[in-house]
Amino acid sequence: MDLFQPEPADLRSLREDAPVHRDERTGMWLVSRYDDVRAVLADPRRFHPDNALTAVVPIPRPVLRVLARAGFSLPPTLANNGTATHADLRRLVARFLTPARVAAVGPRIAELAAERLDRLSGRVDLHPALARDLPATVLLEVMGIRDVDVDALKAWSTASLELFWGDVTPERQHELARPAAAFHQWLTARIKAADPGGDDLFAALRAQDVPIRDAAGLCYFLLIAGQETTTQLLCAAFHAVLREDGLWSRLGEPGVAAGCVEEVLRRDPPVSTWRRVAAEPVTLSGVAVPAGAPLLLMLAGSGSDPAVFAEPERFCPARPHARRHLAFGFGRHFCLGAGLARLEAEVVLRETARRFPRLRLASADRPPMLGLLSFRAPVSVVVELGDQDDLAGGGAAFQQFVGAGGVGQR
Ligand code: HEM
Numbered sequence: 001m002d003l004f005q006p007e008p009a010d011l012r013s014l015r016e017d018a019p020v021h022r023d024e025r026t027g028m029w030l031v032s033r034y035d036d037v038r039a040v041l042a043d044p045r046r047f048h049p050d051n052a053l054t055a056v057v058p059i060p061r062p063v064l065r066v067l068a069r070a071g072f073s074l075p076p077t078l079a080n081n082g083t084a085t086h087a088d089l090r091r092l093v094a095r096f097l098t099p100a101r102v103a104a105v106g107p108r109i110a111e112l113a114a115e116r117l118d119r120l121s122g123r124v125d126l127h128p129a130l131a132r133d134l135p136a137t138v139l140l141e142v143m144g145i146r147d148v149d150v151d152a153l154k155a156w157s158t159a160s161l162e163l164f165w166g167d168v169t170p171e172r173q174h175e176l177a178r179p180a181a182a183f184h185q186w187l188t189a190r191i192k193a194a195d196p197g198g199d200d201l202f203a204a205l206r207a208q209d210v211p212i213r214d215a216a217g218l219c220y221f222l223l224i225a226g227q228e229t230t231t232q233l234l235c236a237a238f239h240a241v242l243r244e245d246g247l248w249s250r251l252g253e254p255g256v257a258a259g260c261v262e263e264v265l266r267r268d269p270p271v272s273t274w275r276r277v278a279a280e281p282v283t284l285s286g287v288a289v290p291a292g293a294p295l296l297l298m299l300a301g302s303g304s305d306p307a308v309f310a311e312p313e314r315f316c317p318a319r320p321h322a323r324r325h326l327a328f329g330f331g332r333h334f335c336l337g338a339g340l341a342r343l344e345a346e347v348v349l350r351e352t353a354r355r356f357p358r359l360r361l362a363s364a365d366r367p368p369m370l371g372l373l374s375f376r377a378p379v380s381v382v383v384e385l386g387d388q389d390d391l392a393g394g395g396a397a398f399q400q401f402v403g404a405g406g407v408g409q410r
Contacts, residue, residue: 003030003296004167004371006272008313011301020287023296026056028275029289032298034305034326036284040276040297041330044082047276049333051294052080053221054275055164056373063173070181071188077218079225079333086332089218092204093336096143102339109138109344113351123362126238126381127231130352135230135344139223142340144200156183157224165372187223188216230341232270232370232377233261237345238352239378240264242361244315251353259317261345262325266303267315269327272376273298300376302326358386 001010003023014021014032021030031037040047053074059067074080077089116130133150136157140148159179162168168176191212194202201222205215241247241260251257278293289295303325304312328335335341352359360383367378 002371004373005369006300006376008304011298011304014298015301015305019285020289026296028294028296029278030296030298031284032301032305033285034302034308037297037299037302037326038330040284040295041274041326041333044332046279046282047295048082048279049080049276050076050082051275051277053164054080056166057168057173059163059173059177060170063170063177066174066177067181067184070185071213072181072184073213074217074220075214077214078221078336080221085214088208089210089214090336092208092210093201093218093222095204096201097336097340099339101142102343105138105142105340106343106347108141109134109347110351112137113348114355117352117355120356120385123382123384126352126383127235127379130348131231131234131238131381134348135227135234135341138340138344139226139230139337143222143226144198145202146200152186153183153223153227155179156186157228159183160220160224161228161372161375165374167371167373184216184220187219188212191215191219226337226340228375229270230337230344232375233264233341233345234348235367235378235381236268236270237261237264237349238381238383239361239367240268240315241349242359242381242383247315247317248353248359249357251350256317257346257350257353258342259319259322260315260349261342262322263315263317263319264345265327265342266309266319266322266325267312268377269299269303269325270377271327271374272300273374274329275374296373297326299326299329356385356387359383360386 001014003026011032014030019031019033019036022028023030031040076083076085078086078093081089112134113130116134120129133154136150136153140146140150156179159176160183163173163176163180166172191202191205194200194206196203196207201219202215205218210218237260240263241251247256247260251260274297276295276297278289278291278295280291282289303309306312308324309319328338362382362384367380370377370379
């Protein structure tokens with residue numbers, strides 16, 4: 001099995017035959033049953049998050065020097081922080097992502113989607129046209145961060161994902177280290193220049209006297225995790241829905257778009273794996289795992305575990321207990337952006353289907369996939385748009401959406 005391009009059949013045979021399996025190449029212990037994955041995530045005392053952001057392919061010394069010269073470091077802050085500082089930092093970020101703030105951004109997401117949809121015609125790839133930079137724009141606005149070159153942010157963040165989660169050669173690591181370091185330097189400069197009395201994330205970190213190095217590490221993770229994942233979710237969602245007969249035309253019905261998003265998260269989660277370290281010897285599914293063992297939690301496999309989800313391969317937007325999946329993790333480190341990601345995907349799906357009701361995939365072939373250890377999603381979604389819908393009707397639906405205060409308030 002290729003850990004960077006696993007097939008559903010690989011995940012199934014792991015779950016059935018080797019639910020806790022040591023991978024020879026990487027030394028990681030693959031944990032694939034839902035109950036085990038959840039138990040690990042739920043127990044921060046026995047399973048530490050310290051390796052969450054460790055480069056999958058160790059970074060060689062010359063490349064480390066490039067990063068070190070730029071002052072690059074990722075100290076424990078959020079996802080990789082099992083220490084007492086986690087709670088305060090998490091609270092600080094959570095202030096920007098309260099349910100009320102997220103719900104309030106719904107109309108803006110619809111507006112950003114509409115601007116992009118207005119420009120489309122004929123045959124298009126929805127990844128660059130719609131999914132690529134919309135989540136970054138939304139995240140920056142939610143965090144109050146202004147004056148950012150979104151194209152530069154995307155270049156820095158895609159390079160960083162590949163550097164830390166890719167199956168990369170030393171030459172490629174060298175190339176990727178430059179944009180990763182540039183991103184970190186840019187963040188450090190912006191945080192240093194922030195006015196602690198300001199209203200953005202940088203200001204909040206300064207106001208709370210978070211050391212600059214920690215603040216830069218936190219922002220580095222957040223500004224990548226908070227938008228690349230949602231881009232991936234959008235691409236995965238378009239593909240999944242368009243492959244199901246008749247589903248596209250039902251996206252405007254109450255609850256259908258949200259149900260589809262949940263099914264994509266369960267069956268094709270963009271964050272396909274996540275890591276922990278065993279702090280002491282433990283037994284999982286009868287297998288003894290030594291202290292210090294790096295664990296690779298197969299989030300993707302866990303969402304298709306038939307012990308928890310009936311007919312797991314079926315895409316079923318009305319599935320009961322649809323939110324039981326572990327696509328956003330579980331427990332102390334549960335994803336802070338889950339509400340925002342869900343809302344973005346729901347609104348963008350619905351707006352696109354409303355504008356282009358006859359849209360369809362240009363090809364029935366399987367799409368090329370992003371093959372990183374923890375991130376997996378189609379890298380392109382080529383579609384034929386079909387005819388546009390009557391825009392007057394569309395405008396009314398947008399008003400209705402705004403009037404209802406957005407979908408995030410359920
Ligand atoms: C589809 C989109 C997303 C997916 C699938 C996803 C998935 C995850 C996962 C699996 C974790 C680790 C949870 C754990 O260790 O238990 C996580 C953590 C985190 N995510 Fe997300 N995420 C997404 C979007 C976002 C967005 C939009 C934001 C911010 C706006 C965000 C911010 C965070 C943060 C800050 C953490 C660390 C929380 C902590 O350690 O306390 N994520 N996410």
